[in-house]
Amino acid sequence: MPRVPHQPRVEIAVDLDVVSANVALLTERVAPAAMMAVVKADGYGHGLVEAARAARRGGAPWLGVATPEEAMALRDAGDDGPLLCWLTTPGDDLAPVVAAGVDVTAYDAREVAVLAEAGAALGRPARVQLKADTGLSRGGATPDDWPDLVAAAVRARDAGHVEVTGTWSHLACADEPDHPANDAQQDVFEAALAVMAEHGLDPGLRHLANSAAALLRPGARYDLVRCGIATYGVDPAPGAHDLAASGLRQAMTVRARVAQVKRIRAGAGVSYGHRWTAPSDTWVALVPAGYGDGVPRHGTNVLEVLLGGRRRPVRGAVCMDQVVVELGPDEADRVEPGAEAVLIGDAATGAPTADEWAAACGTIGYEIVTRMGGWRTVRTHHGEGTGP
Structure with missing residues (x-):
């Protein structure tokens, strides 16, 4: 078959x-x-x-x-x-x-x-x-x-x-x-x-x-x-070096498409251990990327993704296969299933960078970009160098 x-x-x-x-x-x-x-x-x-x-x-x-x-x-x-x-x-x-x-x-x-x-x-x-x-x-x-x-x-x-x-x-x-x-x-x-x-x-x-x-x-x-x-294009010396002023740019963008969108009620616990509880009614999106794909579990409740043109926070524990992202309380905050979530990318696009994720997780940008991958992911290459 x-x-x-x-x-x-x-x-x-x-x-x-x-x-x-x-x-x-x-x-x-x-x-x-x-x-x-x-x-x-x-x-x-x-x-x-x-x-x-x-x-x-x-x-x-x-x-x-x-x-x-x-x-x-x-x-x-x-x-x-x-x-x-x-x-x-x-x-x-x-x-x-x-x-x-x-x-x-x-x-x-x-x-x-x-x-x-x-x-x-x-x-x-x-x-x-x-x-x-x-x-x-x-x-x-x-x-x-x-x-x-x-x-x-x-x-x-x-x-x-x-x-x-x-x-x-x-x-x-x-x-x-x-x-x-x-x-x-x-x-x-x-x-x-x-x-x-x-x-x-x-x-x-x-x-x-x-x-x-x-x-x-x-x-x-x-x-x-x-x-x-x-x-x-990842900063080798955060705090001691101005990456943007140097002209270096991050070459990697990591993205996934939203699997589900739903409204949860005030008091609802989110993800394993209920490490975040919704203080009020809010919309959330399920993004199918987790630590099995390189998203650090230390990113629980501290990471952001670019979704629907805005930075949105990861809520609750990062799971093996997925994360939950809060969209906001209003109908206007929601996105549709299939919307693109940019996990890390070029700062010029408004996306979180590998350095930002590293700072949030108490690690270095080297680890963020190097660990991204797994058999469920696909790596694509763009630009003049895509040929043999």
């Missing part, structure tokens, strides 16, 4: 022209440093391959991803430009990414040895970037371990198995421009570069700045900046 066709419950619409424009703006802003557009985690929820193509059109010479799988997905899609990945684990087969000309990050001497082995097998040097842990205490070599990593890279380079193409680190507090950790980490990074000079190892491209630092800390731009969330 054929499946019954149906409209998607939730649409995640991505404007690729906006992604390209954001990249072009960032490229101009950070010059003479080069621009790396980070497209990890499925392009922060915008589509890995589509976001990558839009970023290239916007002028990004480099792309960045976390895992080898993401890197190979881009190569399989035809991207052959400079590309860095930085999150490997023991047992990963790195030969394919090395053969594909992907720059792979080494955190320690063990990883240098694995990459050197792949380079030796291929008969040409593996492209390797070294990461220093300057104070984030995440990936990379600490100052105590850094000399061993540099020495291993020198040996592999001298053997002809490795080419060091870059040296980098990551800031913990770039979204807080005045945080003392920023200066401290940059000092540690400079010290790491000095160790490389002592060993006679060219650092290649030096990069430290993420989106927030690229915009707010010009002295941290070095040769290259890595812009992730700013590429998609």
